[in-house]
Amino acid sequence: SQTIHQWPATLVQPVGSPLSLECTVEGTSNPNLYWYRQAAGRGLQLLFYSVGIGQISSEVPQNLSASRPQDRQFILSSKKLLLSDSGFYLCAWSGGAASQYFGPGTRLLVL
Amino acid sequence: AQRVTQPEKLLSVFKGAPVELKCNYSYSGSPELFWYVQYSRQRLQLLLRHISRESIKGFTADLNKGETSFHLKKPFAQEEDSAMYYCALSGGGADGLTFGKGTHLIIQP
Numbered sequence: 001s002q003t004i005h006q007w008p009a010t011l012v013q014p015v016g017s018p019l020s021l022e023c024t025v026e027g028t029s030n031p032n033l034y035w036y037r038q039a040a041g042r043g044l045q046l047l048f049y050s051v052g053i054g055q056i057s058s059e060v061p062q063n064l065s066a067s068r069p070q071d072r073q074f075i076l077s078s079k080k081l082l083l084s085d086s087g088f089y090l091c092a093w094s095g096g097a098a099s100q101y102f103g104p105g106t107r108l109l110v111l
Numbered sequence: 112a113q114r115v116t117q118p119e120k121l122l123s124v125f126k127g128a129p130v131e132l133k134c135n136y137s138y139s140g141s142p143e144l145f146w147y148v149q150y151s152r153q154r155l156q157l158l159l160r161h162i163s164r165e166s167i168k169g170f171t172a173d174l175n176k177g178e179t180s181f182h183l184k185k186p187f188a189q190e191e192d193s194a195m196y197y198c199a200l201s202g203g204g205a206d207g208l209t210f211g212k213g214t215h216l217i218i219q220p
Contacts, residue, residue: 032205043115043197044155046207059207090155098143098201100208102155 002027006091006103013110019064019078021106023091026072031093033074034100035066038088050074086110113138115200117211124188125219132183132214134172134198144174144181145208147197155197158183168192188218 003026013019025031035047046059048066056066063082067075074091088107092100114137124130136142146158159167161174161181172183181198195215199208 034207036207036210041212043212044199044208044210046209049205049207051205094205096205098203098208099145099157099160101157102147104154 002093002101004091004093004101004103006089006106008106009104010107011109013081013108015083015110016080019076019081019085019108021076021089021091021108023074023076023103024072025093028072028093028095030071031095033068034092034094035074035076036090036092038090038105040087044090048076081110083110113142113200113202113209115198115209115211117196117198117214119214120212121215121217123217123219126190127187130183130185130188130192130216130218132196132198132216134181134183134211136179136181136198136200138179138200138202140202143201143203144172145199145201146170146172146181146183147199147210149195149197151194158196190218190220192216193218 005024032051034049036044038044049057050068064078086109088105090105091103094100116135144161147155148158149155170185172181174181195213197213198211201208
């Protein structure tokens with residue numbers, strides 16, 4: 001069966017520091033991959049999605065970037081974190097249909 | 112632009128009472144609609160999708176294109192239904208989901 005992992009689970013970083021969040025999927029090949037952010041009091045906002053290695057689509061302009069170096073690996077990065085980057089980051093995958101399956105999330109606090 | 116609206120941030124009902132979580136959407140084409148649920152300390156999980164027309168954990172949701180709604184219903188609430196519920200929309204294909212802000216459902220004993 002398919003599983004999706006995210007790490008770290010929790011991260012506290014100073015303003016201006018870099019960021020790297022990792023998401024991996026097991027048990028499927030060529031998944032569509034997604035990064036969402038949930039800020040306090042708001043719903044989930046789509047940040048990036050990828051339909052294949054090296055293919056990244058960005059939904060909103062921001063301080064973050066995404067990369068997909070391998071078929072089942074999706075990375076969310078920043079060169080310099082801002083306070084407003086704090087939030088709960090969720091990775092999700094789909095097999096081509098619209099239904100998406102979510103990882104456990106990473107809680108990021110920027111101080 | 113597509114949008115999903117969940118008008119209630121918090122909904123509290125007593126055990127055994129009927130539950131209805133409201134969801135309205137705005138989309139120019141034919142969307143796919145979903146309900147996701149997040150129980151305490153668990154990950155977000157798919158509850159049901161409109162094209163399946165199924166009942167999951169006693170919950171059902173009917174897509175009403177005239178009213179652009181996809182309300183989630185359960186005739187008799189149970190305490191284990193307490194959770195955050197998110198309505199979501201997809202335009203199809205590989206595009207991501209557009210989520211509502213969620214409704215926190217509390218079932219009182």
